[in-house]
Every structure is written in structure tokens, then in C-alpha cells.
Amino acid sequence: MDVSLPADPYHPPASSSALVNGSGWQHLTAPRPTDWERAGQLADDWDFAQDILDPDERSWLRRDGGRVFITLQFPVKGGDADADSWEQRPLGVILQGPRITTVLARELAPLSPFFGQMEHLSSPPESVEILAAILKILAQSYEDALHELNAAIHDNEQQLDWTQSNGDFFTLLEISKSLTRFEVALVGNIATAFKISRLPEIRDDLPATRQIDTALLELQVAHERARVYAGTSTSMMDAYAGMVQNNINHGLKVVTVLAMIFYVPSLLATLYGVNTTLPFQNTHWIFWVIVGLGTSVSVGLTLFFRRKGWI
Structure with missing residues (x-):
């Protein structure tokens, strides 16, 4: 699959690529209007592609005639300079009968193996099965991200026990902000996944229905974990801030x-x-x-x- 990666996730490159699969699946990365039309999409739907290019786009689902437009938020890790920071980037999905189109502003690490596997399949799955697999990957990506953030919380706690430096407090603050963003994004993803599970196209496919229901349950579990971890990190910040203030008062005394x-x-x-x-x-x-x-x-x-x- 020819996928172009922009150097800056907030500013996609001028060029993009598309892959059309014989099963009716096609993938667009940072598409331009010409790429959009060449992929067989309507010009009136170009606003949907522009929404996906916006890194702050939220999760939602909209039906327009025989087409279903979906956006989902995937967790994306920050750069090397801010390794404990996580953000969300949207994935766009257009479901139209047996045909499915995925749209990204840039490649997402959790989806790259799946898209690479899809490219080499001689008989790719149906569109609803692809959508169910994407939801499963979405839930797993949040589970992996939360596991990393929880480990970062424990590492930061040990550092604070020894140093109580401002850098460690800022790291914990960034972790807390990432968990809060996760909590908000998961609410939107859960609502969208629930709407997907109620689609007639999905309910007619029993294996896809089961897989989406499982993914929905895992997203709910991930949301609860994000809420608990966010509360834990906030409590840690309050506790260490109080401890530092107490140490200062003791030193002055x-x-x-x-x-x-x-x-x-x-x-x-x-x-x-x-x-x-x-x-x-x-x-x-x-x-x-x-x-x-x-x-x-x-x-x-x-x-x-x-x-x-x-x-």
C-alpha cells in the first residue's frame, strides 16, 4: 500500500495515495479533491475528508441515504520530546453496502499492520467484517495505551519519592492530561460504536455483531480504566503537592x-x-x-x- 506520511501531523502533505481492493475496500491517506473523486467519492462528501484532516475531529456517525459516515478517535503517542503525552487522531470510514472506504490524515501505528495484511489478502473479508475488525483494533489500542500510561504513573511515583523535582511533577501532569483526553475520547467512541452495533448492515451479520459487541464492551472497560487512572494521577499530584508544601513548612519551622x-x-x-x-x-x-x-x-x-x- 502506498501511504505517504506527513512530517507534521497537523499539516498533511500535498500529495496522497489511494488503494482500491477488489473486495470493495479502499484506503485514502491525506486525500486531495482529485484523489477523492478518483476514488469514486462524491464531491459533496469532500467535507467529510476535510473533517478527517482535522486532528481535533470527534467521534460521530451519520447516515446519508445508503451511506454511513463514521469517525473514530485513535490514541497516538507524542514525540520523543514528550514521550508520556498521548493525543487522538481521527479515522474516517464510509460504509456503503459491500463497499468500505477508510480515510486517514496520516498513518496510524495501530492500523498499519491490519491495512498491510488487507493489502495482501487474496479474498479480503466483507465490509462489515472490516469495520468490526477496526473497532476491535481501536479497543486494543486504548488498552495498550492505558497499560503504558499506568506503567508511567508507577515509574513517576518512584521518581517523585526520590527527587520531588519540578520535571517529575510536569511529567505527572502530562500523564493526567493524556488520561483526561482518553476519558473524553472514549465516551465518543463508545457512543459511536453503540450506533454502529445498531446498524441494519451489522445486525444482519452475526459474526460481525458479536465482534462489535465485544469491542464495545472492551471500550467501556477501557473508559473505566482511564477514569480510574486519571483519578489516581490527580490524587497523586495533590498528595505530592501537599507533601512538598508540608516539607517546606517543616523546614521553615x-x-x-x-x-x-x-x-x-x-x-x-x-x-x-x-x-x-x-x-x-x-x-x-x-x-x-x-x-x-x-x-x-x-x-x-x-x-x-x-x-x-x-x-
Whole structure:
């Protein structure tokens, strides 16, 4: 399959490619109007292709006569600079009887093996079976992504236990944002998958119906996991933020206590260090009185604060 990959997912390339399979399946990557028409699609449906080129397009299903237009959101991992960030990219599906068309703005890693396998099949499955397989891949892709994010949460937790650095907090924040995006995207995917399962074309095919129902159940499980993980990451952020604030307060308290302990000896040393006439300055024992008094006060304050648990 000739698939062109844009360097930037937000700006598809000027060229695109299409593959038409003898089973009635065809695939378009970042199509232009000429590619759209050459693939046998109506010019009035070009808005659907433009929707797929928008990375923020949500999941939905619309029937127009004998055609069914579907968009699904697949999870996509961020770049090397932001390895714990995940986003969603839309897949477009046009179902028209025995014919099915898939549309992407750029290649999606979870779908590439499936499309590559489809290309080399001598007798590809029916359109509804292809759609059911896509939903199955969609559910599995979210399961894999959630597994990676859960592992990242545990790794980040261990890092925070040791470092409590700002970088680790920002990593946890990015994980929390990704999980929130997953939670929202899965709601749309579940609603769309449910509508797909109610299509007459699907209900007439028992194996496809079972596969879509299984995929729908897995999407619901993935949504629940995303919700739990998002809550866990948020609770971790709150807990570590509170712990850091508590450590700061404890550090300030210790510094204040130490300052108070050394304040009296410092005050006495300052008073008897001024260049003026002082009581008992000519006696030989006044030095030891001042040292003893300062030490006694410091020791007493130390014992008092230690009993209070402040140091």
C-alpha cells in the first residue's frame, strides 16, 4: 500500500495515495479533491475528508441515504520530546453496502499492520467484517495505551519519592492530561460504536455483531480504566503537592527553632561585646557566667522544642 506520511501531523502533505481492493475496500491517506473523486467519492462528501484532516475531529456517525459516515478517535503517542503525552487522531470510514472506504490524515501505528495484511489478502473479508475488525483494533489500542500510561504513573511515583523535582511533577501532569483526553475520547467512541452495533448492515451479520459487541464492551472497560487512572494521577499530584508544601513548612519551622535557640547566646555575646562600660566587666568570672547562661538557655530551648516534636 502506498501511504505517504506527513512530517507534521497537523499539516498533511500535498500529495496522497489511494488503494482500491477488489473486495470493495479502499484506503485514502491525506486525500486531495482529485484523489477523492478518483476514488469514486462524491464531491459533496469532500467535507467529510476535510473533517478527517482535522486532528481535533470527534467521534460521530451519520447516515446519508445508503451511506454511513463514521469517525473514530485513535490514541497516538507524542514525540520523543514528550514521550508520556498521548493525543487522538481521527479515522474516517464510509460504509456503503459491500463497499468500505477508510480515510486517514496520516498513518496510524495501530492500523498499519491490519491495512498491510488487507493489502495482501487474496479474498479480503466483507465490509462489515472490516469495520468490526477496526473497532476491535481501536479497543486494543486504548488498552495498550492505558497499560503504558499506568506503567508511567508507577515509574513517576518512584521518581517523585526520590527527587520531588519540578520535571517529575510536569511529567505527572502530562500523564493526567493524556488520561483526561482518553476519558473524553472514549465516551465518543463508545457512543459511536453503540450506533454502529445498531446498524441494519451489522445486525444482519452475526459474526460481525458479536465482534462489535465485544469491542464495545472492551471500550467501556477501557473508559473505566482511564477514569480510574486519571483519578489516581490527580490524587497523586495533590498528595505530592501537599507533601512538598508540608516539607517546606517543616523546614521553615526547623530554621526558626534553630534561630531561637542561638538567639539568646548571640544576644548576650553582642551585649558584652559593645565598646562601653558594662556591669562586672572587670571581674574574672563574668565570662563564664555569660557562657553558662547562654548555654543553659539554649539547652533548655532545645529540650523544650524536641519535646514538642519541632526538631
